Amino acid sequence: MRRVFWLVAAALLLAGCAGEKGIVEKEGYQLDTRRQAQAAYPRIKVLVIHYTADDFDSSLATLTDKQVSSHYLVPAVPPRYNGKPRIWQLVPEQELAWHAGISAWRGATRLNDTSIGIELEKPWLAKIGRSEIFCPV
Template sequence: MRALLWLVGLALLLTGCASEKGIIDKEGYQLDTRHRAQAAYPRIKVLVIHYTAENFDVSLATLTGRNVSSHYLIPATPPLYGGKPRIWQLVPEQDQAWHAGVSFWRGATRLNDTSIGIELENRGLANVRRGEIFRAV
């Protein structure tokens, strides 16, 4: 009986440690994020939001090919899974995606180095009687 109580107590103690603030339980290990280095700066400074000008399937094929990429692809009508809309992450945020091309913004160049790219499934320009406008997503 004492051995069983000891095992239950140990399990509760380990479970309590796993939920400690700043401790993230990963598959196969725990990640301690409580100690931040001072000799660092955030890589991400800009969000670049594009429209795809194509349907979702063509956009997904293009963005997972060899010539262009984006961190996220958001469908015009995201499917729901468990009541939550699903979006596609194509490139991890810590990696650089190729979405901004030769770019310049407020004195900065090479925006792929310091940005997160978000692609919205959207046909873009639409012809209407008064001229051309962007369709809202």
């Protein structure tokens, strides 16, 4: 009986530690997020949405190369997994992606520094015969 008591007590203790609010388990360490600095501001102020010039596979290759990047790539017809559409996150949101180039908008410059880039696969081009025409969605 005493052994069962200690096993239950140990299990409860471990269960309580596993879900400690503000402690995030990382590979090889724990991250304590319970205290946040007041001298900070959100980096993200703008969403920049682009249409790709190429199909999905070519766009994925371009956006994962060394010259240009984007936070997200959305296929024209996303594949579904377990009933949910899948999109690709290519750069974590807290990191800067190279999608806006030399840019300015409403007095802000260097939009890569303060934006999330979302690339939509070119759904706006329709093939008619041998030609592609603009068809906005």
